[in-house]
Amino acid sequence: MNKVTNNKAWWLVLPVFILVAFSALIPLMTVVNYSVQDIFGPNNAYFVGTDWFREVLRDDRLQDSLIRQFVFSGAVLLIQIPLGIGVALMMPTSGKKASLCLILLAIPLLIPWNVVGTIWQIFGRGDIGLFGWGLNELGMDYNYTASTADAWATVLLMDVWHWTPLVALLCYSGLRAIPEAFYQAAEIDRASKWAVFRYIQLPRLKSVLVIAVLLRFMDSFMIYTEPFVLTGGGPGSSTTFLSQTLTTMAIGQFDIGRAAAFSLIYFLIVLLVSWLFFTAITHLDKQK
Amino acid sequence: MAEIQLNSLAHSYSKTPSGPEDYAIRQMSHVWHKGGAYALLGPSGCGKSTMLNIISGLLAPSEGEVLFDNVKVNELSPKDRNIAQVFQFPVIYDSMTVYDNLAFPLRNAGMPKAKIQAKVDEIAAILELGEVLHNKAKNLTADEKQKVSMGRGLVRDDVSAILFDEPLTVIDPQLKWKLRRKLKQIHEQFNITMVYVTHDQLEASTFADKIAVMYEGQIVQFGTPRELFERPNHTFVGYFIGSPGMNLIDVERVSGGVRFDDFTVALSQVQQRATEHSPSQNLKIGIRPEFLHVSNQPSDDTFKCKVKDVEDLGTYKIVSLQLGSQAILARVDEDHEIAGDTVYVGFPPQWLKLYIDEFLVEEQDA
Numbered sequence: 114m115n116k117v118t119n120n121k122a123w124w125l126v127l128p129v130f131i132l133v134a135f136s137a138l139i140p141l142m143t144v145v146n147y148s149v150q151d152i153f154g155p156n157n158a159y160f161v162g163t164d165w166f167r168e169v170l171r172d173d174r175l176q177d178s179l180i181r182q183f184v185f186s187g188a189v190l191l192i193q194i195p196l197g198i199g200v201a202l203m204m205p206t207s208g209k210k211a212s213l214c215l216i217l218l219a220i221p222l223l224i225p226w227n228v229v230g231t232i233w234q235i236f237g238r239g240d241i242g243l244f245g246w247g248l249n250e251l252g253m254d255y256n257y258t259a260s261t262a263d264a265w266a267t268v269l270l271m272d273v274w275h276w277t278p279l280v281a282l283l284c285y286s287g288l289r290a291i292p293e294a295f296y297q298a299a300e301i302d303r304a305s306k307w308a309v310f311r312y313i314q315l316p317r318l319k320s321v322l323v324i325a326v327l328l329r330f331m332d333s334f335m336i337y338t339e340p341f342v343l344t345g346g347g348p349g350s351s352t353t354f355l356s357q358t359l360t361t362m363a364i365g366q367f368d369i370g371r372a373a374a375f376s377l378i379y380f381l382i383v384l385l386v387s388w389l390f391f392t393a394i395t396h397l398d399k400q401k
Numbered sequence: 402m403a404e405i406q407l408n409s410l411a412h413s414y415s416k417t418p419s420g421p422e423d424y425a426i427r428q429m430s431h432v433w434h435k436g437g438a439y440a441l442l443g444p445s446g447c448g449k450s451t452m453l454n455i456i457s458g459l460l461a462p463s464e465g466e467v468l469f470d471n472v473k474v475n476e477l478s479p480k481d482r483n484i485a486q487v488f489q490f491p492v493i494y495d496s497m498t499v500y501d502n503l504a505f506p507l508r509n510a511g512m513p514k515a516k517i518q519a520k521v522d523e524i525a526a527i528l529e530l531g532e533v534l535h536n537k538a539k540n541l542t543a544d545e546k547q548k549v550s551m552g553r554g555l556v557r558d559d560v561s562a563i564l565f566d567e568p569l570t571v572i573d574p575q576l577k578w579k580l581r582r583k584l585k586q587i588h589e590q591f592n593i594t595m596v597y598v599t600h601d602q603l604e605a606s607t608f609a610d611k612i613a614v615m616y617e618g619q620i621v622q623f624g625t626p627r628e629l630f631e632r633p634n635h636t637f638v639g640y641f642i643g644s645p646g647m648n649l650i651d652v653e654r655v656s657g658g659v660r661f662d663d664f665t666v667a668l669s670q671v672q673q674r675a676t677e678h679s680p681s682q683n684l685k686i687g688i689r690p691e692f693l694h695v696s697n698q699p700s701d702d703t704f705k706c707k708v709k710d711v712e713d714l715g716t717y718k719i720v721s722l723q724l725g726s727q728a729i730l731a732r733v734d735e736d737h738e739i740a741g742d743t744v745y746v747g748f749p750p751q752w753l754k755l756y757i758d759e760f761l762v763e764e765q766d767a
Contacts, residue, residue: 297454300478303480
């Protein structure tokens, strides 16, 4: 067989390669570059190998943020995914009411992130914020700037308010894609509402849920702006998540080497968890 | 099992129907007797599926009532009507195995495990699904999926009725025949009321004892395949049943019979009286191609026709004839020689039907 070899076609890939290089590879490589050097000033840098990585992994502050981060992302998924599915199930299926619901749901998604933080910062205040004032009036001792539990509750509530609509919208679109015949067949088969959900709606929502879980995991794992504006990471460091620790380290303390090493570890964690999750789901799919 | 009665039933998908053409089902009454195997036959869009969905309770009729064993069930859900329905396109629960799919309706009814197992195994054996019983249902072929879909209806032997909505559309012809036989067997075995919707007359007549022919939202005739063939109640039945359909010719009344072009056809006394008593101008005579008498020699009461075409279909021939301005078809035996391009056709009186306003004028003895 005569196989025509013409490698010139590879040149067509060049524009994409250049674009990706500038958008991802080169910035990433500069981070890699910083992570293996100790830099004192221009022309005064020492190669330190994996020292920064070793140090970073033993750093208590970073370990604490990492644990906090996992707890936060876990809580976000546990609350927002079921809640989003629930909201989607309760939404009207057609007509003006459905359009109205969609618009109302989409509003939080359109608000800039630091505005979301500001809204909740004021909303939760005990003196002028409706939410904080209301809780205090009801006799609860609520103060998100002083109590760790209140701060966590407020950050979580804010994220739930901000991002559950995304999960709900994804699920809503998934639900609308289920043909009417399935519901008819289930009705004929005397399926209970729970059985309809468990055996028809949930299996058919799987693909949108994979996307929802991945998006919500990645976004919540990288959260920065909203808690920074709301609590500034406090009280103490109780709501200081990874991005904020990292930013303080890189820009506040200008600890470039260490920050670079941690960025890479941070990136790898997100990549690894997303990959694990994705493979697990697609693997489940292939089972006979 | 139940007798299903439809009382002055009508349904319109429009909220404010303005005339009969807005109705998917025009007002009608009908009874499906207990334990019968029925077919509901008609062209696409005549309201067959609508009627099925009304019987099963998926759709609430806009007018009239549905009775199961003389009990009004209009307000009952399909669940409470205890009815099974098989849809045109397979619906399977794809996260479950074939076994779980078949067991699903039984589990929902809270049947004990051992009984479910026995029932599912029985139906799986009948439908030849034994080999794939523990596979995931979503990996099945279209044929198998539809068998699973049907199986879910058939496992429930306590149902009021099983409704089939063109269930064999996606099945290939070989298997189609087999499955139809199976359904018939199941009917004989369990004696469940079955209503089978189809637009295929062959399918209808092999499955059903009695066929209801539906046209423009109404059942125009309900009878055995033979009755539909020999005595079509309505010109539509004549045209729709049979292959090819009935020859229908527009005629006007003259003394002693009816006339078209220059030909006068004699009618029976009953028919003649009917034409005299009806003010309608919409008169037609109809005769099945099988019953036309075709000969090469002229005789009394025959008409001279031009042969346009002879189509040999193996066991019989279809002869296209030109009779005056009318094109008619005749079906003759394979060994019937058609010589030359002229033949003489006769209309045997017992097979000559008269239709006034599209409906048959019944002979007295019928």
